[in-house]
Amino acid sequence: MGALLDQKYEKLFSLLDANGDGVIAEDDFTLMAGRVRASFSEERAAKGETYADEMMNYWRALRDTADADGDGRIDRDEFRQALHQVSDRFDTLIGPLYQAGFHLADRDDDGRVGREDFIAVLVAIGVPADEAGATFDRLAERDGQLTKDQLMTAATLYYRDENPDNAASHLFFGAL
Template identity: 40%
Template structure:
């Protein structure tokens, strides 16, 4: 595996804390159900196929984690189990790519290839990111004059977020100054 940058480690710690949607200190299937329901609810204007795709992507994310990491079969993933696996592109890259495509497409209910800031913010808040950090991320994607970013830029940004060797990426703005 590639060398993990400090920025990547911080991104992973944040993702783990967000995926622990019920706050019990581990990630389990219920956490993914809670997060999926929140994200789908935030995308009320999206069509059923986009909602189904994001549900499938969240389910695959959980299934991949459970299959790869839950060696003792207890149905939970600890941060220690999560950290090295999620930043391994060989093992987790396809799952992240599917998740990135599904989530970014969910943000484009009219299919024009563009995501408006309000829906982007709603989806990211549903995941659990802080609003100030969400706006900083959106701005880092260089929105157009109508305050929109491309679906492709967001999908690429999601994939970059999980890259162990990247720093100075838009996703690093999500880690800045979290309040608990």
């Protein structure tokens, strides 16, 4: 695996280790799911639930792939190896999480997401607001809206792509 993918997976690890204890475990996902729910009003409670459910599905896929000794904890090395495998099944294991995130941010269900709503979702999973805003600005159209296709393309590249030219995707979760 190349250095760029390693850097991106390291970034993901630091976000997913929400309680910062150096391993990824179910409590990290419970914590993040709670933050996402807390960040969005009643109006989006159902979408927040779906997003939290997809987060847990993602966790289970990681655990089933990575946690060879079954202790429920995934360290950095296990995570890197597992993510490589899980990424090969992006459409079924990871894609649904990003789709749920998009729908959560798409407040009026018109298939486009504005800047503030995009930032709110990324902030809820631990990305600083200024970096989330920069991500949006790199990905969105000039009219200030992001489509699901744009989001899914960037997400797919994040997990798989090693071409340094695709910086808008590589910097999805902020600086590497």
